[in-house]
Amino acid sequence: MQLTVTEAATLKEKPDESKLGFGTLFTDYMFIMDYTPDKGWHSLRIEPYAPMPLDPSTMFLHYAQGAFEGLKAYRTQSGSIQLFRPQENFRRLNRSCRRLCMPELDEDLALGALKQLLTMEKDWVPGAPQTSLYIRPTIIAMDPYLGVRASHTYRFFIILSPVGAYYPEGFSPVKIQVTHEYVRAVRGGVGEAKTPGNYAASILASEKAHREGYSQVLWLDGVEQKYLEEVGSMNIFFVIDDEIVTPALNGSILPGITRDSVIRLAKHWNDNVSEKKISIDTLMQAHADGKLQEVFGSGTAAVISPVGEIKYGDQVISISGGEVGPVALKYYNAITDIQYGKTEDPLGWVVQVA
Numbered sequence: 001m002q003l004t005v006t007e008a009a010t011l012k013e014k015p016d017e018s019k020l021g022f023g024t025l026f027t028d029y030m031f032i033m034d035y036t037p038d039k040g041w042h043s044l045r046i047e048p049y050a051p052m053p054l055d056p057s058t059m060f061l062h063y064a065q066g067a068f069e070g071l072k073a074y075r076t077q078s079g080s081i082q083l084f085r086p087q088e089n090f091r092r093l094n095r096s097c098r099r100l101c102m103p104e105l106d107e108d109l110a111l112g113a114l115k116q117l118l119t120m121e122k123d124w125v126p127g128a129p130q131t132s133l134y135i136r137p138t139i140i141a142m143d144p145y146l147g148v149r150a151s152h153t154y155r156f157f158i159i160l161s162p163v164g165a166y167y168p169e170g171f172s173p174v175k176i177q178v179t180h181e182y183v184r185a186v187r188g189g190v191g192e193a194k195t196p197g198n199y200a201a202s203i204l205a206s207e208k209a210h211r212e213g214y215s216q217v218l219w220l221d222g223v224e225q226k227y228l229e230e231v232g233s234m235n236i237f238f239v240i241d242d243e244i245v246t247p248a249l250n251g252s253i254l255p256g257i258t259r260d261s262v263i264r265l266a267k268h269w270n271d272n273v274s275e276k277k278i279s280i281d282t283l284m285q286a287h288a289d290g291k292l293q294e295v296f297g298s299g300t301a302a303v304i305s306p307v308g309e310i311k312y313g314d315q316v317i318s319i320s321g322g323e324v325g326p327v328a329l330k331y332y333n334a335i336t337d338i339q340y341g342k343t344e345d346p347l348g349w350v351v352q353v354a
């Protein structure tokens, strides 16, 4: 892999690890490469992090032909740096590329470039509990053109952002609201791709939920508005009658890597887990019957996000008495312990960087 490195004239001061938020600070360097039909992906380079000039007619800006990923680098107690299932992120990025008519990447090359960038930036991986270095690989359509078609040229870049603890005040449940007014994605659409348009489409519902005191939206399917799909930008799990249940992938649900990790760990431990189509009515009935034990979201940012209350129409139900349930806690601890190298890695998920 031929890769050019341009050194920064000055390096930034590292932030106070106790004050890190999410997605506001960026490291000294970024990785970039470009795609043209004749050369394929080329000009691999690590450059100082800086604004990128874009022609105002850049296709991505108008038609959102693009895709991204989100993963993290973790510092272990011994000071080493590791990734959690990064191959799955590049595999999913390629699936998003196929859906958005964009050229695929060589997954090994992309992971190699990421490791090289992380090796240069290893001092940016914070070491305080629950902190990490968030990684955002992104592909955008670059043709300066206003017609609607697939672009011919693309840019891929990776930026890095040190992030703080998701639960600085301890692992605690959130309140969520079912929306009937809006849908996140429809089958046949782009819901299963990590593509910018999905997030633009979700903002209004989430602002309304916030105004009413709820932190996330519980999305129903876009066709019948009946089946449970996701919560905010996380996948969702239920514990009903001692069974761990998550909605089966159907084309509009984003196939989360944390979701897959919960399912695989559950199978590894012989916990009762299943992927199935589950309606909001079934959920409300399970609650009425006293069988709904827990609800939690799953995603890279929070890992596991316990839900303490759901509002559906005029009904408000309390889950696990508003407390964190044992299943959510077990999977949160198990996954974070693997990510931070505090325990063995039973399923071979960790990739060492430095």
Ligand SMILES: *Cc1c(COP(=O)(O)O)cnc(C)c1O
Pocket: 070, 194, 230, 232, 233, 234, 235, 254, 255, 256, 257, 258, 259, 298, 299, 300, 301
């Ligand atoms: C990224 C994302 C998830 C979670 O995926 P992870 O790979 O677990 O981080 C779930 N839903 C949506 C809509 C997402 O964008």
